[in-house]
Amino acid sequence: MGKFTLKLSVLFVLFYNLSFAQNQTTSSERPSTLAELLSLNDAPIKCGLPAFAHLLHINKDRKDEILAQTSRSTLPHSYVTPSGRFRLHYTLTGVNKIPAEITNNAGVPDWVYEAGLAAEHAHALLVDTLGFSPPPADNNIDGPEYDIYFKNLSLYYGLTYPDEIGGKAHPYLEVENDFSEGFFTEGLDAVRVTVAHEYFHAVHFAYAIRLDEFDEIFFYEMSSTWFEDRAYDEINDYYGYLSYFFNNPELPPFELPERVSPVDTRIYAIAIFFKYWFKNRDDIGLTRMWDNFRNMRGLEALETEINAQGKTFASALAEFYGWCLYTGFRAEPEKYFEEGGNYPMIKVIDTLQITQRSAVSAKTNALSAQYVKLNLTEGMVFTSIIENGPADGRIAVAGEKITGKLWDLSSGTSFKLGSSFNEGGALMAIVNGKIPQSQGQPYDTDDLRVVLNIKETDDDVTKFSLAPNPFKPGGAVETVAINYEAPNSGPVEIKIFSETGRLVWKKDTSNLFVETWSGRDLDGNFVPSGVYFVVVPEKNKNGSKVLKLAVVR
Structure with a gap:
């Protein structure tokens, strides 16, 4: 990991309120040039593509x-890279002059030469290693x-x-001519990450040109921002x-940019979702996502690939938000974000006793999270479970050590912290994993209610039990509670078999320690009297x- 120097004291603020632009300005008052639009901000923008799309x-x-x-x-000089793939245009005089060394x-x-090397490096990684299609032809321009x-x-x-x-x-690329001051990264390193970022956009245009669908721009930017760091891991401009993301986790990072700003830093920061997803998976999965994006929305393309890898989008999102707890002094680079020690700490909205x-x-909000700090009585058993909320509601929780660092992450619809791991605290992310059903649909805000409980003991009898047992379907007690201890991340599968070995019921659940069964089989009918075998996951x-x-009718 290379050294990163932040040249600006603060991140740039959101520079333009689109609702104002659309609702309170006439056509003649709207920005009509890219420079005019970008000048509304007082700090440099990583990429001009979102603003260009916004302008359209x-x-x-x-x-x-x-x-x-x-x-x-039209620039007076040009250089063609040895492969013959790239032509770089430049001048040594006037407002567009580059460093001449x-x-x-x-x-x-060197400015031109190193940019050429960066372009060749980006092409080799994208096309030869990750299997992307090359950009559309230049048309001999x-x-x-x-x-x-x-x-x-x-x-x-x-x-x-x-x-x-x-x-x-x-497609063609424009790159800043000197990166002299005011950028998060300067000099040749800025050239390298910018060429990598922008060349991936050129590749994107071989898959989909969706600039008119403004709510899809996040997918372009999170992909290119992830890739520039994949190409130059030591630079870390991102x-x-x-x-802004870590200080505002309650704002959806995939949100329609037009609801907040034409250029929103979250669409760059959310590149760390790919840092999470590809840490233990082959990053050629991003190529499959872009294949999906030819005919799908960006969120649908993400969800399709995540589902193909055996995980729901809601579960992956909860796990990602859980990873965001492991930054700064809490970082565990072997398990979570590799560069998490250099990331900000997530904002906690409340502390509860x-x-x-x-x-x-x-x-x-949909696709966002609220973080709470829980102060617990040390040495007691703590449990939490989502009682009400959307089907894609999740929690990601980690017990807090006396040192302030965290035990391993657990994510699902429930959580249990054993007495031996309770050192007096826990951190919880309450996550809404709901995806808007259609392009342009507003993001929902849902109430998630999480029940918290603390008790003195947690013996093995209660860890794996059924209550009531015997159980009478359709009786006064409507369901049987199935208590178990699952691994630290869902979903998990619970199955119920008859004495003859016939599968009568199953459920994939993100609940990590309790589920319920009504006594009905897969066809919705009450099962007959008899002995049934409930198969539950076992932690570790x-x-x-x-x-x-025992079922009694």
Whole structure:
């Protein structure tokens, strides 16, 4: 991990309120150039693509005029990389001049030479290693190569233009000409990560040009931000965009940008979701996500790949928000974020003293989380379970050690902290994993109610039990409680078999220690009297535990 120096004292603030732009301005008052729009912010932007898409979005009646402003620059010098794949355009004079130092054998400025190496490196990783399709053809504009132009962008690192919207793209890149000051990363390192970031956007245009679907821009940006760090792990420019996310976990990081800002730092920070997902998985999975994105929404493309890997999106999201507890001095790079020690600490909205059975209710936006600190009586057994909320509601919880560090993470719809691990506290993320059902649908805010309980003992008899037993389906007690101890992350499967071995009921659940059964089989009918075998997961073991249940009709 390389050293990262933050040059700005604070992260840039949200610079433009789109609802104001759309509802309180006339067509003539709206920003009509990219520079005009970006000038509303007082700090550099990682990528100009979201602002460019926003510009098209709020000027639908002037789209042709906007596109006419994106013509390629004419610069006096160019350099073609040895592979013949890239042509880099530059000048040594005027407002767009680049640093002139030459120390390489090609005889061109290092600024250009190193950018060419970065472009070749990005292509090799994306196309040869990860299996992405190359960008659409350049259409022989300024030569057959892919073009990179160095310009005095000032307000943003770089931008990839598709050269056509709604049809076939002929992408080209613009990159800041000197990165002299005011950027989170400067000099040649800034060139390297920007070229990697923007070239991935060019590759994206081989899959989908969805700039008119403004709520899909997050998928472009989280992918490119993740990739620039995949290409140059030692540079870590993305650190500069994390604070807004960690300080505002209650705001959905995948949220429609137009509801908040045309350029929102969360769409860069959420790249760490891929840091979570690909830590223990092959990152070629991102290629499959982009294959999905050809015909799906971004969130649907994510969900499809996550489901293919045997996990629900809600469970993955809860686990991700749980990982966000392990940053700063709590970081455990072997288990969680590899660079988590350099990440901000997550914001906790409340601290609760738990001395008896109680509950916490949190209004939680879809795809976001609320974090609470729980103070517990040391040495007692603590449990929590979601009582009410959306089906995709989850909790991610970790017991807190006396040192302030955390025990291993547990995520699901319930949690249990044994007495030997209770050193007086726990941290909980209450997560709403609901995905909006259609493009443009507002993100819901749901009430999640979590019941908290603390007791003195937790013997093995109560860990694995059925109550009542015998059980009379349809009687005064409507369900039998199945108590068990599952591994630290869901979902898990519970099955019930008859004496003859016939499967009568099963359920995939994210509840980690209790589930209920009504006595009905898979067809919805009450089962007959007899002995039934309930198969439940067993914590820290590969096998399962079988509990015997008597059913009386």
